[in-house]
Amino acid sequence: MAGAKEIRSKIKSVKNTQKITRAMEKVAISKMRRAQVRMTEARPYAEKIRRTIAHLSQANTEVTHPFMAERPVKRVGVLVVSTDRGLCGGLNTNLFRQLTRSIREWRDAGIDAEYAVIGNKGLSFFRRVGGQVVAQNSNLGDKPHIDQLLGAIKVLTDAYREGRIDRLYLASTQFVNTMTQRPGVRQVLPVQPDAGVQKLADNWDYIYEPSAAELLDTVLQRYVESQVYQAVVENVASEQSARMVAMKAATDNAGKIINGLQLAYNKARQASITKELAEIVGGAAAV
Amino acid sequence: MATIEIDIVSAEGQIHHGQASMVFAPAEMGEVGIAPRHAPLLTRLKPGAVRVKGVDGVEQAFFVGGGILEVQPHLVTVLADTAIRAKDCDEALATEAKRRAEEKLSNAKSDVDLAKAQAELMQAAALAEFLTKIKKSTH
Numbered sequence: 001m002a003g004a005k006e007i008r009s010k011i012k013s014v015k016n017t018q019k020i021t022r023a024m025e026k027v028a029i030s031k032m033r034r035a036q037v038r039m040t041e042a043r044p045y046a047e048k049i050r051r052t053i054a055h056l057s058q059a060n061t062e063v064t065h066p067f068m069a070e071r072p073v074k075r076v077g078v079l080v081v082s083t084d085r086g087l088c089g090g091l092n093t094n095l096f097r098q099l100t101r102s103i104r105e106w107r108d109a110g111i112d113a114e115y116a117v118i119g120n121k122g123l124s125f126f127r128r129v130g131g132q133v134v135a136q137n138s139n140l141g142d143k144p145h146i147d148q149l150l151g152a153i154k155v156l157t158d159a160y161r162e163g164r165i166d167r168l169y170l171a172s173t174q175f176v177n178t179m180t181q182r183p184g185v186r187q188v189l190p191v192q193p194d195a196g197v198q199k200l201a202d203n204w205d206y207i208y209e210p211s212a213a214e215l216l217d218t219v220l221q222r223y224v225e226s227q228v229y230q231a232v233v234e235n236v237a238s239e240q241s242a243r244m245v246a247m248k249a250a251t252d253n254a255g256k257i258i259n260g261l262q263l264a265y266n267k268a269r270q271a272s273i274t275k276e277l278a279e280i281v282g283g284a285a286a287v
Numbered sequence: 288m289a290t291i292e293i294d295i296v297s298a299e300g301q302i303h304h305g306q307a308s309m310v311f312a313p314a315e316m317g318e319v320g321i322a323p324r325h326a327p328l329l330t331r332l333k334p335g336a337v338r339v340k341g342v343d344g345v346e347q348a349f350f351v352g353g354g355i356l357e358v359q360p361h362l363v364t365v366l367a368d369t370a371i372r373a374k375d376c377d378e379a380l381a382t383e384a385k386r387r388a389e390e391k392l393s394n395a396k397s398d399v400d401l402a403k404a405q406a407e408l409m410q411a412a413a414l415a416e417f418l419t420k421i422k423k424s425t426h
Contacts, residue, residue, distance in 0.1 A: 041300035048296045048364050052357045059327070116384070135384035146298055151384030209316045209330040218331055219355055222366060229298055 004272065007265040011258055018254035024087070025247035031142055032178070032240035038143070039175060039233045046230045049223050050193075056219065057193040060205045063212050066161060067220040068191050075112040077134075077156040077165035078102075078185070081172035081231050082122035083239045084138055089246035091173060091238060092121040095183040099171045100129075102185045114165065116152040118232060134159070142240075144232045146225060153228055157221060160189055168224070172231035173238045179245065181238040188227055191220065289323035293339055295349055297367040302349055309340040310363050312356050321358055328358040334413035336420070337365055350417050352410045 057068065080099065082092050106113055116135040117123050126133050135155035140148050159165045168189035174182045208215050293310055295303040310321040313335030319328070332355065336348045351367040358364075 042298055044294075044301040045296045045298045045366065048294055049366055052355075052364055052366065055327075055357065055359060056329075137384055147380075151380035151382075154380065155384055204327060206327045206329040209314060209328070215329050215331065215355075219329070222355060222368075226298060 004265055004268040007261055007268060011261045011265065014254050014257050014261065018251055018258070021247045021250040021254060025244055025251060028240045028244035028247060032237060032244055035142065035233070035237035035240050036175075039230075039237045042226075042230050042233050046226045049219075049226050052219060053191055053223055054193045056206075056216070057191070060203055061212055061216070062205075063216065065213070065216040065220055067189050067216075067224075070190050071166050073109075073111055073166045075114070075165050076106060076167045076169060077114050077116070077159055078169045078171055079116045079152065079156055079188075079228060080118065080122045080125075081170070081228075081235045082117070082119035082125070083235065084120045084140070085239075086121065087246060088239050088243040091181060091183075091242040092125070094181075095171060095173055096122075096125050098183045098185060102169070102171070103131075114159070116156050118149065118152060119235075140232065142236060144229075144236060146229045149228055149232060150225065153225055157189075157224055170227060170231055173235055174231075175234040175237045175241070178241045181242060188224055191223065290342055291321065291323040291325070291363055292361060293363045293365075295337060295339075295351070295365040295367060297351075297354075302365075302367065303339065303347070305339070306342050307339045307363070308342055308344070311336075311338040311340075312365065313337070313351075314356060319356075321363055324360045325358050325363075327360070328356070330356050332356050332365070332367075334410045336417045348417070348421065350414055352413075 078099070080095075082095060086092075103113060114132045114134050115126060117126060117133055118137050118140070120138045123133070123136055123138060135152040137148060137152050156165070156168055160168055167187060169185050170188050171185045172183070174184060176182055206212070206215075290306040290308055291310065293303065293305060293307045294301075308323070312319055312321070313333045315331040315333055318335075319330070321328075332351055332353055334352045335350070337351055338346055338348045340346045351365060354365060354367040356363070356365055
């Protein structure tokens with residue numbers, strides 16, 4: 001019965017693992033719902049500020065803000081939004097694969113890059129592959145607040161203002177639905193206004209209070225912040241749904257393994273009973 | 288009667304959306320009143336009350352802790368800040384993020400805390416004023 005005993009303890013350990021993965025799945029489901037709500041709440045602000053930017057790009061301003069002007073690209077800044085914890089399927093891996101592809105393209109074009117990283121996973125990625133990380137922030141929790149992101153954003157926007165970087169990208173995972181999350185590297189600066197916005201009258205400009213330069217600066221800074229905030233909130237929703245799917249798969253797999261082991265255990269038990277019977281019968285026949 | 292579309296949003300959600308006959312907002316250079324077909328205007332807001340006079344003449348007030356006001360002839364957009372903002376506070380946060388990238392130990396947050404506390408105080412004072420005004424008007 002030695003084999004049977006081993007199998008029994010194996011079944012027990014797989015069952016324990018299954019309990020954990022099932023609990024994690026349940027937790028991820030409830031966190032995901034809340035994260036999705038937060039994501040939809042952040043959307044109106046992002047939409048409205050994008051509309052303002054689109055209006056702004058049509059105005060005849062006497063000053064051109066650097067955030068709206070293209071310039072030759074020698075160096076780019078990338079803000080990488082990753083998760084703090086693992087066990088969420090290929091979420092981070094897919095993002096980093098996409099990012100590596102972009103980095104290679106930049107390198108081939110002779111463009112340098114520097115990074116601001118949000119999330120522990122991104123940090124360990126850069127620790128592994130190397131790269132100049134100029135700012136980082138992690139452990140934002142499930143309810144990221146815009147306060148926590150301002151520092152990392154400012155480091156990159158300042159670098160852009162000073163001309164140290166010529167473009168700002170945002171590498172993050174977009175939440176499509178519970179099953180699909182799409183990683184991507186998108187350009188944030190210089191601003192590319194949406195094309196499909198209502199055309200306003202020709203030849204007009206805002207009244208600026210106090211000054212145009214200052215206001216453009218504030219609006220564009222807020223725009224960058226709202227884009228990053230949106231990305232971070234989407235990342236949390238993506239993380240939870242990816243984890244939910246991953247943990248569901250793990251729970252199912254554990255169930256399959258348990259079934260297989262149970263079958264092996266039953267066979268082993270039956271074999272030992274048969275053997276004992278054969279011995280008894282053999283003994284009786286000998287008498 | 289001419290009306291103007293008003294949107295008040297913050298990063299944490301939509302606060303108000305509707306038609307108005309008049310909008311008052313605490314702009315940085317003094318309170319502004321916006322009637323329909325106002326000239327395009329872009330300005331920063333101080334912490335205070337944005338008052339929206341509806342089509343039916345009923346006035347509603349919303350507290351904003353600062354932000355941006357954009358006016359188009361047919362449209363008013365208030366982009367309210369949720370974060371407590373102050374210039375030196377942002378500066379300190381930036382250095383903080385930089386420092387964190389270099390070493391992951393953090394205890395010295397005094398600069399951030401001080402700047403934040405000041406801005407928070409300003410906002411709290413404006414909120415208190417706003418609330419007392421509301422109390423008075425309802426009595």
